[in-house]
Amino acid sequence: MKHALLLAFVVLLAGCSSGQEELALRGQKELVGLSEQQLLSCAGEPTARNRENGVDLLSYFRESSAYASMNSGTDRDYSPLSRPGGEYEYFRYCETTFALRQGRxxxxxxxxxxxxxxxxLVACGQIVARCLRAK
Known part of the structure; x- marks a missing residue:
């Protein structure tokens, strides 16, 4: 019985992963053309802002993890410095950078x-999901 529950949990996580990765791949194509204001409205403030060769770069960081002591996974927004220590059943991260020229x-x-x-790209899908829904 215990092994069946573990297998069901693994299958459930695998299903979530592929859906989030699909969102990430869609986001790479479908979010091109958004204005900076639209991006900030759906994705929030970026973790970092840079400007290189006339291109504005807005970067977002996302970690997804589940503690080994927990029975279910949790997804949280952490910066690399604020992440708590501990043992993880899984740990994923993503950095998504939007390049903007002339505000798009x-x-x-x-x-x-x-x-x-x-x-x-699981955690990347979590970054762009709200923007895809708002589009």
């Missing part, structure tokens, strides 16, 4: 990984 998104770049180094 021209490119959406995403970098996401798990604690084991596997590339994943």
């Amino acid at each position: 998104v021209t490119e959406v770049a995403m970098k996401g990984r798990t604690a084991t180094g596997r590339e994943t």
